[in-house]
Amino acid sequence: xxxxxxxxxxxxxxxxxxxxxxxxxxxxxxxxxxxxxxxxxxxxxxxxxxxxxxxxxxxxxxxxxxxxxxxxxxxxxxxxxxxxxxxxxxxxxxxxxxxxxxxxxxxxxxxxxxxxxxxxxxxx
Amino acid sequence: xxxxxxxxxxxxxxxxxxxxxxxxxxxxxxxxxxxxxxxxxxxxxxxxxxxxxxxxxxxxxxxxxxxxxxxxxxxxxxxxxxxxxxxxxxxxxxxxxxxxxxxxxxxx
Numbered sequence: 001x002x003x004x005x006x007x008x009x010x011x012x013x014x015x016x017x018x019x020x021x022x023x024x025x026x027x028x029x030x031x032x033x034x035x036x037x038x039x040x041x042x043x044x045x046x047x048x049x050x051x052x053x054x055x056x057x058x059x060x061x062x063x064x065x066x067x068x069x070x071x072x073x074x075x076x077x078x079x080x081x082x083x084x085x086x087x088x089x090x091x092x093x094x095x096x097x098x099x100x101x102x103x104x105x106x107x108x109x110x111x112x113x114x115x116x117x118x119x120x121x122x123x124x
Numbered sequence: 125x126x127x128x129x130x131x132x133x134x135x136x137x138x139x140x141x142x143x144x145x146x147x148x149x150x151x152x153x154x155x156x157x158x159x160x161x162x163x164x165x166x167x168x169x170x171x172x173x174x175x176x177x178x179x180x181x182x183x184x185x186x187x188x189x190x191x192x193x194x195x196x197x198x199x200x201x202x203x204x205x206x207x208x209x210x211x212x213x214x215x216x217x218x219x220x221x222x223x224x225x226x227x228x229x230x231x232x
Contacts, residue, residue, distance in 0.1 A: 044210065044225045045223040045226070047220070050221065058221075094166055103173075107153055107154045109221070110157035110169055111212065112172070114166040
């Protein structure tokens with residue numbers, strides 16, 4: 001049973017850098033997309049970005065200038081850094097495993113394993 | 125703003141059938157996946173691919189797709205189905221992941 005365990009600082013001041021790590025237990029690291037998603041209080045889910053086992057990344061264009069996602073395959077871990085945080089970055093941050101593929105004529109993508117979430121508050 | 129559009133709220137009487145929809149251009153080439161989220165909890169995958177349920181998801185949950193619209197149907201809604209539901213896919217380029225804005229389901 002694959003599990004994702006995430007951790008990182010929960011209280012930041014404006015302009016600091018958010019740093020979170022997600023460890024993958026009980027399953028392979030290769031062959032999947034590893035994503036970060038956030039959810040501001042009372043709002044919906046926002047995809048931040050993803051990385052695969054070889055280090056190839058995709059980012060949400062709205063956050064791309066401030067986001068770095070990296071991977072450490074030796075530890076089965078991936079990490080998120082978000083620089084220059086403001087109060088608007090206050091949210092619950094989730095890590096998740098993504099899987100994709102295709103049928104004839106159609107593609108599919110889904111996130112089947114999620115971390116429990118880390119609450120990050122940005123306040124002076 | 126989301127590239128996948130969902131109705132903000134839907135209600136259903138206990139035991140009745142409800143359909144939650146998701147619209148977006150990417151759904152012409154991607155099947156939507158669907159997630160249930162209860163307060164204070166992480167999202168849980170309920171439907172993926174053409175119409176697949178992960179282990180442990182009741183068979184009252186089903187998915188379908190037509191054109192640019194994907195639907196999640198709950199047949200015989202239960203009180204425990206009251207939650208927020210999100211659709212998800214990649215965008216048409218395949219380079220980004222997108223979520224719908226979410227639908228709050230109330231079971232009356």
